[in-house]
Amino acid sequence: MTSWTADELDRIGNATELRVASTRKDGTLRRYVIIWVVRAGDDLYIRSAFGTDNPWYRRAKTSGTGRIKAGGVERDVTFAEPAPDVHRSLDAAYHTKYDRYGEALVSPVVGPIAAEATLRLLPRD
Template sequence: MTTWTSEELDRIGGATELGLASVRRDGSLRRFVTIWVVRVGDDLYVRSGYGRGSNWFSGAMQQLAGRVRAGGIERDVIFEEPGSGVDRAVDTAYHAKYDSHGATNLDPMLTRTAAETTFRLLPV
């Protein structure tokens, strides 16, 4: 498995939105959906504000693989469930990056339900 380059971390982590497409069972990509992405150190994280029932999250859970694009970068990724040890740092990153979007938009990303859908994006 490879790691993110500094440029990829800066460009994807600095992008307001990320396009995410999960891999279907037949290997094809689902359509890209737009979600928020945050950077914590040398890692990139995404969450579902709608919980495990959201279409993109349930699709990602099937193969744990997909493709992301943001900041002019497009990469194949693996979706890894990092466990609750990163919840506070990811919450802090969401606050720092998206507070200006208002509580109505940000608060769903900070719930326990959303935290349970956190994926770390690992480049392939």
């Protein structure tokens, strides 16, 4: 399995915004959606701000693959399930990185509903 380089982790993890596009059945990419991204250890995570019914999240879960752009890095990725014990650290990472934008914007990406709509980003060749 391919892993993130230290440079990719730093650049993507420090980026304020990430663009994510899921793959269609024919292999083409859907349009990019801008979301937030956090790093926990050597992993990168994204969450749907409005739960599992958000269209971009449903498409990503269905396709399982896509592409991201952030911090000058563009990579094909697999959307994977996060480990069940990672959510508390992800909540803390979202607060640390994004609290400057205010509670109204951060609260949709923390807590139990956001935890259900979390994807781990795995790089693909």
